[in-house]
Amino acid sequence: MTKTGKSVLLVGATSDIGRATALTYATAGWDVQLAGRNLEAVQREADDIGTRSGGQVSVHRLDILDSERFEDFVGRLPVLPDTVVCVVGELGEQVRAEKEIQHASMVMRTNFEGPALLLGIIADRFSPRGSGTIVGISSVAGDRGRASNYVYGAAKAGFTAFLSGLRNRLAQTGVRVVTVKPGFVRTQMTAGMKLPGLLTAEPNEVAAAIFTAAEEKTSRDIIYVRSVWWPLMAVIRSIPEPLFKRLKL
Numbered sequence: 321m322t323k324t325g326k327s328v329l330l331v332g333a334t335s336d337i338g339r340a341t342a343l344t345y346a347t348a349g350w351d352v353q354l355a356g357r358n359l360e361a362v363q364r365e366a367d368d369i370g371t372r373s374g375g376q377v378s379v380h381r382l383d384i385l386d387s388e389r390f391e392d393f394v395g396r397l398p399v400l401p402d403t404v405v406c407v408v409g410e411l412g413e414q415v416r417a418e419k420e421i422q423h424a425s426m427v428m429r430t431n432f433e434g435p436a437l438l439l440g441i442i443a444d445r446f447s448p449r450g451s452g453t454i455v456g457i458s459s460v461a462g463d464r465g466r467a468s469n470y471v472y473g474a475a476k477a478g479f480t481a482f483l484s485g486l487r488n489r490l491a492q493t494g495v496r497v498v499t500v501k502p503g504f505v506r507t508q509m510t511a512g513m514k515l516p517g518l519l520t521a522e523p524n525e526v527a528a529a530i531f532t533a534a535e536e537k538t539s540r541d542i543i544y545v546r547s548v549w550w551p552l553m554a555v556i557r558s559i560p561e562p563l564f565k566r567l568k569l
Contacts (some may be wrong), residue, residue, distance in 0.1 A: 327351040329401040331382060331438065332408035334361045337457065337505060339369070340527035341405055346375035348531070353401060355382040355393075384408050384434035385426070390441050403534055404442050405455040406435045410472075417471040424471050431475035436482040443486055443495065450494040453534045456483045460501050460544070463553045466569040487541055498533050502526045502545045519552075521545045 328345045332338045333354035346352045346369050354369075356362040359381045366377040382393050394400075412427035439454055446452030461469055462476030480499060487497035504520040521529075529545045544550050559567070 322349050323351075324349040326403070327353060327399055327401040328403040328405060329353040329355060329397065329442075331355045331384070331404065331406040331435070332457075333365055333379075334358065335407055335409070336523040337502070337526050338405075338407040339365055340523035341407065341530050342377070343369050343373060344524075344527040344531050345403075346370070346373035346377060348535075349375070350403075351376040351378075351399075353378050353380060353397060355380045357381070357383045382438075384438070385429055387434060387437045390438050394438075394441055394445060400445055400449070400452075402451070403453040403455065404439065405457075405530060405534070406439060407457045408435050409457065409459070411469070412472055414467075414469050414471060427471050428475045428478075431472060432478040432482070435479060439482075439486065443490060443497075446495045447490060447493045452494075453496045453498065454483075454486070455498045455500060455530055455534050457500050457502065457530075458483065460503050460549055460553055463501075464556055464564075468569060496534075497541065498530075499542045500526070500530055500533065500545065501543065501549065502529075503549045505545075518548060519546065 328350050330342045333356045342352050354362050354366050362379045366379045370377040410430040417424035458480045459476040461473035462480045483499045526545050533543045
């Protein structure tokens with residue numbers, strides 16, 4: 321492994337996608353900063369990734385719902401990273417979210433408010449430097465609201481819009497903002513769900529797409545991990561609302 325001298329911050333390090341992405345960067349010679357709420361769990365991931373890659377991995381505690389500590393968190397990082405990848409996500413339970421305001425709030429704040437506020441702070445540090453890449457993991461669920469998961473989908477729609485606005489704001493600064501929409505992914509979060517094979521990615525596949533988009537500088541700023549999602553979501557977005565209301569989605 322050849323060291324690059326670059327560093328990446330992974331927010332949501334203990335998720336399946338976070339773990340795969342961290343290992344991808346570490347194997348490519350990047351120093352990796354892992355951030356998550358459960359420091360013990362984050363440390364276990366750091367030890368495993370460091371052993372498997374031979375790379376430098378540090379751990380940092382971050383609760384994505386504790387926005388008052390975001391400034392302090394960023395300020396305490398050993399170095400301001402070259403790239404930040406936010407993979408935080410919480411699917412939640414739609415039926416429960418319809419009945420329990422606390423659960424709905426947690427889903428919305430975890431998927432939208434927390435990540436958006438954190439990435440906004442990081443953008444303010446990247447912009448004066450004139451370099452950096454910000455990667456936010458959103459979802460196809462945010463492309464159109466569906467009865468089966470509209471609380472989660474609404475949060476992801478908000479995050480997608482935030483990333484779009486941030487990208488527009490930073491366009492002339494040298495800072496890049498990439499939105500990644502994985503579609504279905506075979507992870508702990510989707511365990512027990514019946515997933516369509518053609519539309520379902522593996523965590524390593526998502527990690528590779530993130531690395532390619534962020535570091536190999538593809539021309540696209542919005543990435544669907546599997547290309548089949550582009551036409552599929554275009555069709556879903558184009559369905560007239562009167563017809564869409566009659567569909568069980």
